[in-house]
Amino acid sequence: MRPQPPPSEVTVERGRAVVLRWADGHLTELPLPALRRRCPCVACHDARAGGGVPVAERLDVAGAELVGAYGLALAWTDGHGDGVYSWEVLRSWCVCATCDPAAGGGAEAPAPT
Numbered sequence: 782m783r784p785q786p787p788p789s790e791v792t793v794e795r796g797r798a799v800v801l802r803w804a805d806g807h808l809t810e811l812p813l814p815a816l817r818r819r820c821p822c823v824a825c826h827d828a829r830a831g832g833g834v835p836v837a838e839r840l841d842v843a844g845a846e847l848v849g850a851y852g853l854a855l856a857w858t859d860g861h862g863d864g865v866y867s868w869e870v871l872r873s874w875c876v877c878a879t880c881d882p883a884a885g886g887g888a889e890a891p892a893p894t
């Protein structure tokens with residue numbers, strides 16, 4: 782497996798989602814609660830093993846920082862901020878019709894243009 786090159790564009794839509802434009806033109810939109818729940822830090826890893834990561838109702842991104850070629854560090858308004866999301870992982874979470882036809886509407890979904 783080749784390493785995932787960094788996206789050409791990272792947009793944090795406050796209160797909503799992180800949008801990644803990859804070098805190959807693909808677009809991945811990840812809702813903030815989903816990202817927070819999947820935080821890759823050790824504490825959240827343990828929390829998931831114990832039943833789940835608590836996600837604040839009015840969750841937002843307090844800060845986002847590119848970590849070189851590796852990934853994206855996100856700090857949250859709930860005070861959490863230890864997780865660095867690697868580009869591979871972020872891309873693998875894409876649930877667009879191309880990456881995950883089941884989530885994109887199944888066989889009825891129109892072909893992506």
Ligand SMILES: [Zn+2]
Nearest residue numbers: 820822825864
């Ligand atoms: Zn965490």
Ligand SMILES: [Zn+2]
Nearest residue numbers: 875877879880
């Ligand atoms: Zn996709």
